[in-house]
Amino acid sequence: MPVDPAIGMTHQDSFQSVRLATHAMATRFEIVMHGDDPVLLRSAGEEAIREINRIAARFSFYDPASELSRINRDAFDREVFIAGDLFELLKTCETCWKMTTGVFDPTIGPLMKLWGFGAKRTDIPSVNDIKMALEMTGWQHISLDPDKTSIRFKTNGVKIDLGGIAKGWALDEATILLREAGVTSALLHGGTSSIVGIGTPPRELAWTIGIEDPYEKVHTPKWFTTSDIVDSALSVSSIHGKSHEVDDIEYGHVLNPLTGMAVSGPYVSVVEADSAVIADALSTALLAGYRPKQSHLEQAHLKKALIQAEVHHKTDSGWKLIAAK
Amino acid sequence: MFRNRLSRRNFLKKSSFGTLSGVLASAELIPSEKTSSLNHAALEDQISCAVIGFGQWGREISKAIHELEDTDLTVICDHFPLMLRRAKRDFPAVKTESDYQTVLADESITAVFVATPTHFHKDIVIASLKAGKHVYCEAPLAHTMEDARAIAQAARNAKGQIFQTGLLYRTEPQYRSVYGFVRSGALGKSSMTRSQWHYKDSWRRPSSSGARAEALNWRLDEKVSLGLVGEVGIQQIDTCMWLNEQLPVAVSGFGHVAFWRDGRTVPDTIQSVIEFPSGENMLFDATLVSGFDAEYDLYFGSDSTVILRDNKAWMFKEVDAPQLGWEVYARKDRFYKETGIALLANATKLDALGTDPTADDPNAKAPIWHAIKAFADNFNYGPFEPVVNYQIAYQATVVVIKANEAVKTGTKIVFKPEWFSIDG
Known part of the structure; x- marks a missing residue:
């Protein structure tokens, strides 16, 4: 079929490439697909983009009318019945919470609010304030009923924030739709920190992902390391960005839910897994102190976990492989 | 099957919502609801609903039916297996069915929501009305005047059955x-x-x-x-x-x-x-x-x-x-x-x-939620002429x-x- 170049498709030998993007979850999602039928690629990509937008609206912590907000508002007062896929995501949260012995925890809303990473501050919260916030933090306050696909909060004031893994979930759902439509070569990312590779790029053995030094100010990216992925997901977490610097220590927006303290190093972690939602959850947990056991590699279909080894952000001391298959 | 029974629960509700039909028929404001303490399992008189057609819009209809306390999403019907797999994942407790005739033969189903491509509406809507179901049909009614007329005539003749169409803003x-x-x-x-x-x-x-x-x-x-x-x-x-x-x-x-x-x-x-x-x-x-x-x-x-x-x-x-x-x-x-x-x-x-x-x-709902709520209210507190009836749908x-x-x-x-x- 002749392709109108105006449609935004590029031709590479026998392969055509189609690229789509959307703004969701306060970031940019992008999909690049290769194949021999650009019309199919485009329509498949659009369906995936629609699903990403749909998930962003449903799981928004800030939209008072979202499904997640309905849970946060009502689940202490009564049992809230939820759709099967949202229940599946919450079960995944529970699995990750157990696997990381509580280091990954989507109920850290009160702690995040206390630390207030949205604004600059020159001090850290008091021990007493942290203690109070911790009382409303922890997945142990959540009760899921698989028979009724319902949720209930055991403690008043608990809030679930899926911000740490919703990007990964959206990418996983988009990947399912692309595969169902017959797409065999694609790269998807959300804000460049959550990435999924379907198959391989044309005439290549893998999608090579460069992990950038977040402190490098020059225009040329400085790659800490690269990771080759084929039919798998990669998540990169960093404390840089939304953070407070107090007494020359950078407190990043990743919190340890067990201590209530913001993480000050290591400052980058990378996880490769079969699913982006698992990779997202565990890359956050790695920064907060989680270290996977060998059994977790099988349990979470985890392929690789890396952290930037040096605690202090101003020294680049290379990478430490935490676990690998 | 034709007419809803006024249950104890609905009687109690009806007593306190005495003017609801007036609210729906006029331009009065529909109050922002406080979520009820009742839950799905506690209800005796949920409307058993089937959704026929699980495309993008059928999925939104199903979600709204699932959320409403008055309605029970019982069956999702689509003749493509992939759609039924998606339906099962979204709503694990819901039955799936590939033949709409089987759905219509099921006496436990009270209401049918038709979300198929427009040109399939006529056969499904007319068969649903003949089977005694209350029907919600997506807009437009049909792709030809003849089909639209046939649907409107069937709806007019189905006395005692609700027929509402998805012209969403009239119930928003x-x-x-x-x-x-x-x-x-x-x-x-x-x-x-x-x-x-x-x-x-x-x-x-x-x-x-x-x-x-x-x-x-x-x-x-x-x-x-x-x-x-x-x-x-x-x-x-x-x-x-x-x-x-x-x-x-x-x-x-x-x-x-x-x-x-x-x-x-x-x-x-x-x-x-x-x-x-x-x-x-x-x-x-x-x-x-x-x-x-x-x-x-x-x-x-x-x-x-x-x-x-x-x-x-x-x-x-x-x-x-x-x-x-x-x-x-x-x-x-x-x-x-x-x-x-x-x-x-x-x-x-x-x-x-x-x-x-x-x-x-915080109680803001999508227009489809309000449309299905109006349908459910008609069932529970009616009968009254739907805000979006067959005549309005036919003309549009x-x-x-x-x-x-x-x-x-x-x-x-x-x-x-x-x-x-x-x-x-």
């Missing part, structure tokens, strides 16, 4: 509030309506199977598709007919494939002018080429102009317009160089509940069928009065 609280506002004369002398629907999308659905792709892409098949003006525009065009309280006298149209040159003949960009007897014409344009400025409706008048957007509304006053008593207290939002006065459907109610009326409503369908003809031929079509008659 914000739009119902604006209806009252417009009809009270707040615009001054109405002059015209301008509506747009802009969305960058190929409108093509993917499938790895050729036959499946063809079936999925019925919107791009000019033999059965009513194009952008019919499949999308019917919502905004019906809203204009409702707010103007008039049937149009003529329609003109233009359309072409501006961008998605993949072999399609159904235009990706259209403009249509719908003429009303009072001269308050409507200009509607839709495109799949640009998403700029998305979707909104502007109702222009000598005193003020109202914009409806994202289920919200604002009024922009002319400098020489009389001041309204309440406007000094109203929320104002800036739109470039203009100031819009927010028209909030339930401001008084929210204020009485101690909720800030200017904050986003006739308008967009002719509008699509005008777009395809680039001509002006004058409506014959007999076209709007269900009996021809």
Whole structure:
């Protein structure tokens, strides 16, 4: 079929490439697909983009009318019945919470609010304030009923924030739709920190992902390391960005839910897994102190976990492989 | 099967909602509900619902039925196995079925929601009514006048059965509030309506199977598709007919494939002018080429102009317009160089509940939720004539069928009065 170049498709030998993007979850999602039928690629990509937008609206912590907000508002007062896929995501949260012995925890809303990473501050919260916030933090306050696909909060004031893994979930759902439509070569990312590779790029053995030094100010990216992925997901977490610097220590927006303290190093972690939602959850947990056991590699279909080894952000001391298959 | 029983629970509810039918039939505000302490499992009299067609819109209908406490999502029907797998994942407890006749033969099913491609509506709706089901049918009713008439006649003849169509804004609280506002004369002398629907999308659905792709892409098949003006525009065009309280006298149209040159003949960009007897014409344009400025409706008048957007509304006053008593207290939002006065459907109610009326409503629901809620209320507290009955749906369908003809031929079509008659 002749392709109108105006449609935004590029031709590479026998392969055509189609690229789509959307703004969701306060970031940019992008999909690049290769194949021999650009019309199919485009329509498949659009369906995936629609699903990403749909998930962003449903799981928004800030939209008072979202499904997640309905849970946060009502689940202490009564049992809230939820759709099967949202229940599946919450079960995944529970699995990750157990696997990381509580280091990954989507109920850290009160702690995040206390630390207030949205604004600059020159001090850290008091021990007493942290203690109070911790009382409303922890997945142990959540009760899921698989028979009724319902949720209930055991403690008043608990809030679930899926911000740490919703990007990964959206990418996983988009990947399912692309595969169902017959797409065999694609790269998807959300804000460049959550990435999924379907198959391989044309005439290549893998999608090579460069992990950038977040402190490098020059225009040329400085790659800490690269990771080759084929039919798998990669998540990169960093404390840089939304953070407070107090007494020359950078407190990043990743919190340890067990201590209530913001993480000050290591400052980058990378996880490769079969699913982006698992990779997202565990890359956050790695920064907060989680270290996977060998059994977790099988349990979470985890392929690789890396952290930037040096605690202090101003020294680049290379990478430490935490676990690998 | 034909008529709902008034259960104890519904009796109690009915006692406290004595004027509900009046609320639904008028432009009164629908209160923002406090979520009930009742839950799904505790209810005895949920309406057992089947959704036929689990495409993108069938999924949204299913979600709304699942959320409402009055309705039980019992069966999802689609003849594509992939759709049923998706349905099972979204709603694990729901039965799935590939043959709609099996659904209709199931006596436990009370209501059927038809969300199939438009050209499949007739057979399914008529069979559903014959099987004694209450029916909610997506808009437009059909892709031909003959099919639309057949559906409307069947609905008229099905005494005691609810037949409601998915013209969503007539049951949406914000739009119902604006209806009252417009009809009270707040615009001054109405002059015209301008509506747009802009969305960058190929409108093509993917499938790895050729036959499946063809079936999925019925919107791009000019033999059965009513194009952008019919499949999308019917919502905004019906809203204009409702707010103007008039049937149009003529329609003109233009359309072409501006961008998605993949072999399609159904235009990706259209403009249509719908003429009303009072001269308050409507200009509607839709495109799949640009998403700029998305979707909104502007109702222009000598005193003020109202914009409806994202289920919200604002009024922009002319400098020489009389001041309204309440406007000094109203929320104002800036739109470039203009100031819009927010028209909030339930401001008084929210204020009485101690909720800030200017904050986003935490109980805000999608228009489809309100449409299905109206259907369920009719079942539980009715019978009363649905706000969006077969007559209204038929008339809106006739308008967009002719509008699509005008777009395809680039001509002006004058409506014959007999076209709007269900009996021809």
